[in-house]
Amino acid sequence: xxxxxxxxxxxxALGTLTTGAKVRPSSLISDHxxxxxxxxARIYGTADPGSKITVTxxxxxxxxxxxxxxxxxxxxxxxxxQGSYTPHxxxxxxxxxxxxxxxxxxxxxxxxGQSNMEMPLKGFGGCCxxxxxxxxxxxxxxAGRIRFFTVPLSQSLTTVDTxxxxxxxxxxxxxxxxxxxxxxxxxxxxxxxxxPVGIVSAAHGGAKVESWLPREILEKYPDVxxxxxxxxxxxxxxxxxxxxxxxxxxxxxxAYDGIIWYQGCSNVSTYPTYAxxxxxxxxxxxxxxxxxxxxxxxxxIAPYDYDSSEEDGKSPYLREQQWKSVGMIPNADMxxxxxxxxxxxxFNIHPANKEAVGKRLADLALNKTYGKWQFLAGSPRYKSHxxxxxxxxxxxxxxxxxxxxxxxxxxxxxAGEDRVFHPADSVSFHWQTNEMVLxxxxxxxxxxxxxxxxxxxxxxxxxxxxxxxxxxxxxxxx
Numbered sequence: 001x002x003x004x005x006x007x008x009x010x011x012x013a014l015g016t017l018t019t020g021a022k023v024r025p026s027s028l029i030s031d032h033x034x035x036x037x038x039x040x041a042r043i044y045g046t047a048d049p050g051s052k053i054t055v056t057x058x059x060x061x062x063x064x065x066x067x068x069x070x071x072x073x074x075x076x077x078x079x080x081x082q083g084s085y086t087p088h089x090x091x092x093x094x095x096x097x098x099x100x101x102x103x104x105x106x107x108x109x110x111x112x113g114q115s116n117m118e119m120p121l122k123g124f125g126g127c128c129x130x131x132x133x134x135x136x137x138x139x140x141x142x143a144g145r146i147r148f149f150t151v152p153l154s155q156s157l158t159t160v161d162t163x164x165x166x167x168x169x170x171x172x173x174x175x176x177x178x179x180x181x182x183x184x185x186x187x188x189x190x191x192x193x194x195x196p197v198g199i200v201s202a203a204h205g206g207a208k209v210e211s212w213l214p215r216e217i218l219e220k221y222p223d224v225x226x227x228x229x230x231x232x233x234x235x236x237x238x239x240x241x242x243x244x245x246x247x248x249x250x251x252x253x254x255a256y257d258g259i260i261w262y263q264g265c266s267n268v269s270t271y272p273t274y275a276x277x278x279x280x281x282x283x284x285x286x287x288x289x290x291x292x293x294x295x296x297x298x299x300x301i302a303p304y305d306y307d308s309s310e311e312d313g314k315s316p317y318l319r320e321q322q323w324k325s326v327g328m329i330p331n332a333d334m335x336x337x338x339x340x341x342x343x344x345x346x347f348n349i350h351p352a353n354k355e356a357v358g359k360r361l362a363d364l365a366l367n368k369t370y371g372k373w374q375f376l377a378g379s380p381r382y383k384s385h386x387x388x389x390x391x392x393x394x395x396x397x398x399x400x401x402x403x404x405x406x407x408x409x410x411x412x413x414x415a416g417e418d419r420v421f422h423p424a425d426s427v428s429f430h431w432q433t434n435e436m437v438l439x440x441x442x443x444x445x446x447x448x449x450x451x452x453x454x455x456x457x458x459x460x461x462x463x464x465x466x467x468x469x470x471x472x473x474x475x476x477x478x
Contacts, residue, residue, distance in 0.1 A: 034198025184358025401464020
């Protein structure tokens, strides 16, 4: 694990080399950056203690002034204009001016989580991204409207203030390392809103939700040890706190319009605590960012056949916790991707179809954050059920054009008092009442229904907007 001192020294050295001046903006305040439109965006960094700092953006040529504190830190809030593709400059001076160029105004989103958010367009070894290289080849076509800031994978036992990275412009040279989910999210958002979109990508493969929480919160959890020796012994990607310190703390002062989140696989074995801890994390992050309850949109973890004794059969309960968490978090929602896996991906925790994930997240944001009601974003979900003899009647809440599939319906299971589930061998859909009618020859008297409530069980029920039915169960059996 990179030591905190080395991480900090490397970051500061990069900042000095790139600026060439006494005033040192944060690494996020760099050429090609995107700032949110119509807001008071923070421009911040370091300089000699006691220095007067003047920040002058080209869009209004208004000078914003402040002084560094005793540690040399400074920050000003700059009012941004309406989003557009017009490149601007920002001049920062402590007497020795530095100019940030090619600054765009639009929308800025933080993309975080674990490996399925980190997964780049070029894919991982042994795990491909569907059409990833087609996106890489044409990336330069989107250079005027998408920008990326990728936080390098890093860990630290203490908080770090900066990271060795800069904003980049899409090209075949830069795009291979862009988060595939975030890329497609940004692309769709930019096309529909007709303005630039900036992505700050801070995701770490294998990270638990506890990895993204600070010391003061983790100290309250009896199952988490923050003893450095215990952290060092933990598998590196499962360590608590260290991603928060090294990857979130340095970027928390930037201005974001919202957060997209894809994480949960590493918490499958500890699912009972997940909802509370994710809600706590989101609340803390929002407090740190300081822009109120900005949108938080998550991804339900994909089907995957967990084979360890600690995780086997537990991912359906983690998905339940995910949906529970978004109900606890203000201004939050989630997409279901139960259908976005192929049969051969049963043992691949990184499904290839990242384009559909990014687009579904974008549709959720377009609908709920930007008021684009034509982008239907809600998956159908369980509403109620009843039993009549050997049949189960399951009502589906599907406000977006009902259910569009009435044949080859797979994924439903029934159980009797013995609590043994069997696949439904007869499934029909009643359009008049939006109910599924199920039966199984193996279950003469059903008492419980489940849909895709397994580690790996893609279903075939879709709404009229072609979003999948969210997995569910009617029982409370563990």
